[in-house]
Amino acid sequence: MRIDKSGFLSIEQVQNQYLGQGEKIRGGAGVQNSDFGKILSQLESNREGVKFSKHASNRLSDRNIELTQDQMDRLNNARNQANAKGINESLILVDQLAFIVNVKSNTVVTAMDSQETGSNIFTNIDGAVIA
Structure with missing residues (x-):
């Protein structure tokens, strides 16, 4: 050259x-x-399941919520479905639990049980998956 x-x-x-x-x-x-x-x-x-932010982990711990393997599998599958649809911030409902998941970073941002979801209002999401 x-x-x-x-x-x-x-x-x-x-x-x-x-x-x-x-x-x-x-x-x-x-x-x-x-x-x-x-x-x-x-x-x-190397893809693993969703990660939990410190806030989400604290919410689960404070409320003595332990996820079963089936619930984790459904949460991960729902996250994959949200990703396939191009969703960035998703509400994922698993049984009586609600998770706000940042799909791109594969991170659960916050978690709520049925008592906390009483207002039925979720903001800053662009999609929802019922698992």
């Missing part, structure tokens, strides 16, 4: 360099075998 007198590549040279690499990735093995594809696969395989 030819570098001009100033020591910098021309726009055309940079463009050809990066476009050439992009065509190799797209035209050859595809995304699955690219570094990006490998990282994405690794993230998918």
Whole structure:
């Protein structure tokens, strides 16, 4: 590759360099075998269930609420469904419990039992899933 007198590549040279690499990735093995594809696969395989924020953990602890494995599975499945629909902040109802979940960060932000949901008003959500 030819570098001009100033020591910098021309726009055309940079463009050809990066476009050439992009065509190799797209035209050859595809995304699955690219570094990006490998990282994405690794993230998918390492995906764990939802995390609980400190606030949500405190709410559950204060009210002596323990989730069964079935409830956790349903909560995780509901979070995955919300993600598939493009929801960012979801209300997820599991039995008599309500969870506000930040879908992108995979985090339960707050948790309420049936006594606290008496007003039936939930704000700052863009979707709901009944699990």
